[in-house]
Amino acid sequence: MTGPTGTGRPDEGTSWRRIGRRYSCPLLVRQFPPELPFGFLGRVAPPSSSIDLAIEADRIPAGRALEMVHGARAVADAELVGGGAGAAVPELEVERRSADELGRALAGRFQELWRVGIRWVANGPSRTRGEAERLRLAERLASLGFRTRVPRYEVAEALAPPAQGAVRRPSGYWQTLTTDGLGAFYPFGDETVLDPGGVLVGLSLSDASPVFLDRWAQASHSWGVFGTTGAGKSFAAALTVLRTRWLRPETELIVLDPLGEYSGLVRELGGTVVCLRDTTAGRLNPLDPATTGGDRREKAGRVVTMLRALWPSLRDEEAATLDAAVSRLYDRVGPEPTLGGLADDLARGGAFAGRLPALLEVFRSGSLRGVDGPTTLRVDDRTVSVDLAGLPDEQLPFHLAYVLDWAYHRLSTRPGPKLLLLDEAHLLARHDGTTEFLDRAVRHLRHFDAGLLLLTQDPDDFLSSPSGRSLLRNLSACAFLRLTEVSEACRAFFGLTETEAEWLTKARLPTDAGYAESLWRIGAWHLPLAIVASTPEYELVGAALGGERHPAPRADGAAGGRGL
Ligand SMILES: Nc1ncnc2c1ncn2[C@@H]1O[C@H](COP(=O)(O)OP(=O)(O)OP(=O)(O)O)[C@@H](O)[C@H]1O
């Protein structure tokens, strides 16, 4: 089988080819594993090895792709009817389910099907070294679940360079993959993610390439950030704010800040901090009809939602009485309605009002008397945060609800791009009414050129209610930082693989790494990214957020450590 040696002409054996001093040993893929871990290419073909990977991919037209998926489902159906001859029933059911999911993804254009040919080539200075390299490659691929084969007597077909159309390839060379499956072989992002006009969201954990995202180019301008305590959510949000401002200085910012963490940052940006526990600076009247542009009926509905968030134990008949009293208040023409006015109305209701007058007394003489009265607060700055620190925990959903109402009005009436940052968003997920309001707000924000940055520890906070799920569906990007656990519901909702879910519970924390490891889900893309601050950003955000100082990234802005 061997030909003349020492020349530039190819010399070929049953399973290798030599050109000059280089022996090339091809390896084909017979079957792909169902899932692949991040950065698997780096493990399969480490820089110390001499391995090439060639990929040919042709897009399968959408109509044909759907036909193929329907065909696969029909086969699974027929076999299930026949009692699963040849394959186990659970496997057929999985096949049927995944054909359905894929059919939906194809119809929704989240995925496409590709005819893909993949060829690995192990190279060596001698035949034995080349073949040994190929053997190690096959072992590494097998450990990831790939099934491979050495193309014997088909070396020319396996190694022929791609040519327009008609190169003969070894049997079994062509496979069908989804966009996600094909994407796993590309360690860098796609042009849809690399929005040149966007902000830097992180560096790819596999090759440190930067990923930019432009929220204003997405149908929804809202993003979510999830992660356990200390995972780096507030820091990531502050970085996003800074970078957004840098790119679009005209962007207005409102921060709803339950823990009072952002005051330093907002002051650094020249903005105003509204401290709710200090009512001397001015009052926001939760009942101010201006927040719905004078729509008193809409306002009455929101007021009932706020009050129910304050008293979640209200019985249905009490809620109905409250609802009627609030409606009466807004039907009356006169001065701006106040909570004291509502308390007076209910006090006149006698026995009908049950325990409501006693509850409303809190606005007259109790801890919430600061919110009784017309709005006196005026803020003209384009950067403002509302600091809720120091208020009783059980009152936070109420305060957040009327502040959100005020913020929503501000966002809907002021021109230009706007960002609303809501930290500790789980406080609004405690009650159906406030979750519904937040969901509606997110759906409408984009009409006002505004986006929400929603931060919460656990995505499950929002997964348990229909409006919470609707809200999550309307986030165009979700960043998952370290999570304590990833529930099955969360995995299914966000389409996370088991490997991704497990990785998230081990993602590195900024306290250990100096940057935050994260997984970004943007449309159908799942990108593992390091959220890294440059030194000046770190100095500004780290100090302004008032947190404990942690090791800064290296001066060149790159983070050291795993995967970078
Ligand atoms: N990307 C990062 N690079 C460097 N340091 C970071 C990064 N992210 C977070 N940190 C640091 O880690 C600490 C915790 O971060 P952060 O406060 O943002 O966590 P969190 O997820 O908001 O936690 P919590 O749920 O308790 O509010 C802070 O001291 C912060 O300065």
Ligand SMILES: [Mg+2]
């Ligand atoms: Mg935080």
